[in-house]
Amino acid sequence: MEELIAIIGAGIGGLTLAARLEREKIPYRVYEKAPVLGEVGAGLGLWSNAVLCLEKVGVDGDFWSRSGCEVFRAEMANAEGKILSSCDVRPVAEKVGASSFVVHRADLHGAIYGQINPESVVTGKKLSGMEEKENGVLLRFSDGSTASASMVVGADGLRSQVRAQTFGDEPPRYSGQTCYRGIARLNIEERHALREIQGRGLRAAVIPLDDERVYWWTTENVTEGGRREPRKEKDYLLSNFADWAFGVPEAIEATDAEAILRNDLYDRPPLPTWSKGRVTLLGDAAHPTTPNLGQGACMAIEDGFVLGGLLGEKFDAEAFSEYESLRKDRCEAIVKESRRFGWIGGWENPAAVKIREFLLATTPETFVRKSMEKHIAPQGG
Numbered sequence: 290m291e292e293l294i295a296i297i298g299a300g301i302g303g304l305t306l307a308a309r310l311e312r313e314k315i316p317y318r319v320y321e322k323a324p325v326l327g328e329v330g331a332g333l334g335l336w337s338n339a340v341l342c343l344e345k346v347g348v349d350g351d352f353w354s355r356s357g358c359e360v361f362r363a364e365m366a367n368a369e370g371k372i373l374s375s376c377d378v379r380p381v382a383e384k385v386g387a388s389s390f391v392v393h394r395a396d397l398h399g400a401i402y403g404q405i406n407p408e409s410v411v412t413g414k415k416l417s418g419m420e421e422k423e424n425g426v427l428l429r430f431s432d433g434s435t436a437s438a439s440m441v442v443g444a445d446g447l448r449s450q451v452r453a454q455t456f457g458d459e460p461p462r463y464s465g466q467t468c469y470r471g472i473a474r475l476n477i478e479e480r481h482a483l484r485e486i487q488g489r490g491l492r493a494a495v496i497p498l499d500d501e502r503v504y505w506w507t508t509e510n511v512t513e514g515g516r517r518e519p520r521k522e523k524d525y526l527l528s529n530f531a532d533w534a535f536g537v538p539e540a541i542e543a544t545d546a547e548a549i550l551r552n553d554l555y556d557r558p559p560l561p562t563w564s565k566g567r568v569t570l571l572g573d574a575a576h577p578t579t580p581n582l583g584q585g586a587c588m589a590i591e592d593g594f595v596l597g598g599l600l601g602e603k604f605d606a607e608a609f610s611e612y613e614s615l616r617k618d619r620c621e622a623i624v625k626e627s628r629r630f631g632w633i634g635g636w637e638n639p640a641a642v643k644i645r646e647f648l649l650a651t652t653p654e655t656f657v658r659k660s661m662e663k664h665i666a667p668q669g670g
């Protein structure tokens with residue numbers, strides 16, 4: 290058995306763990322099913338908690354000033370153009386010691402990859418089976434090859450094979466909502482506000498990435514599955530959001546129809562434990578969440594950072610139980626709150642929408658900041 294940690298999945302979480310192990314000088318290898326490394330997707334909001342972890346593994350200020358748009362305010366608004374609440378997040382950033390940013394996923398993925406030895410990542414390796422042996426784990430890949438490792442971390446996302454092999458193959462839990470996303474060439478003057486716009490059963494956001502590009506997303510309540518051909522998808526979105534404020538229809542219009550992404554939104558109820566023997570889970574493999582709080586990737590990053598630090602202290606499966614005791618409650622609370630936030634955001638009844646708007650408009654900023662602080666406060670390790 291090779292004396293190393295096998296990380297299954299080179300997503301944002303798996304690579305963050307690799308970057309921390311690199312710093313801790315712990316041997317590891319990352320196995321990724323995709324033939325070429327990279328990230329599909331649009332923008333990503335990264336709160337201070339995740340930015341701090343990434344800075345500590347070497348994704349430094351240069352990256353953030355070059356590739357990120359700093360978030361000053363978190364805002365809630367309605368489709369007619371009224372800002373209902375605006376919370377300055379800079380005092381929280383100051384306390385934490387790192388700002389929050391919106392970045393392009395591919396840029397972030399590349400920046401984390403830049404912190405590890407490229408020879409430690411093997412692509413085109415789809416894990417298909419695992420067998421725990423006396424002194425390690427035997428990994429089987431769908432191309433017929435095998436590898437061995439002392440311990441295994443499943444960082445293989447929402448439909449994790451490591452999770453299925455270790456804890457059973459339950460399907461994820463559909464949230465009732467789907468999300469469309471895109472990047473548009475559009476210059477909007479107002480920067481630095483992460484603003485969610487809510488209507489009746491529909492939500493949207495348009496967030497600047499830099500001088501030329503915005504990242505936008507929309508959600509709606511629909512049954513699971515299905516996708517029209519791209520041109521019709523774009524026309525459908527344009528008709529749904531035609532009269533929305535804050536540049537929503539303009540951003541959709543300025544997006545290449547073929548490049549619009551659609552993802553049904555899922556999470557999973559908590560597992561009793563994330564680890565069994567020499568195997569543990571991280572990120573979406575352990576605790577997938579709906580993206581309503583913008584904390585899914587942030588949690589995967591924190592997981593990787595904390596677990597890597599613990600494995601640096603003790604290179605055995607005991608590190609897994611410490612990792613769980615540090616991370617599990619926090620991640621599960623986020624999954625639960627994110628689901629609740631999405632449910633409220635999806636209300637369609639006009640009276641309920643009015644009540645939601647009233648509550649948003651009358652909640653004091655200090656209260657909003659306090660509850661955000663709970664998520665944005667970093668976790669040690």
Ligand SMILES: Cc1cc2nc3c(=O)[nH]c(=O)nc-3n(C[C@H](O)[C@H](O)[C@H](O)COP(=O)(O)OP(=O)(O)OC[C@H]3O[C@@H](n4cnc5c(N)ncnc54)[C@H](O)[C@@H]3O)c2cc1C
Nearest residue numbers: 298300301302322334416445446572573580583585586587
């Ligand atoms: C619409 C949407 C918007 C979001 N917005 C935000 C946001 O603004 N902020 C935020 O923090 N989070 C956001 N998230 C959540 C975020 O995308 C995820 O939480 C994050 O990507 C999880 O990272 P991960 O590394 O755990 O998994 P993933 O990113 O899913 O990576 C898993 C990796 O494992 C590989 N893999 C899978 N199976 C195998 C296998 N059998 N063998 C080998 N490799 C395998 C995959 O190819 C992939 O590279 C959003 C999610 C969605 C759907």
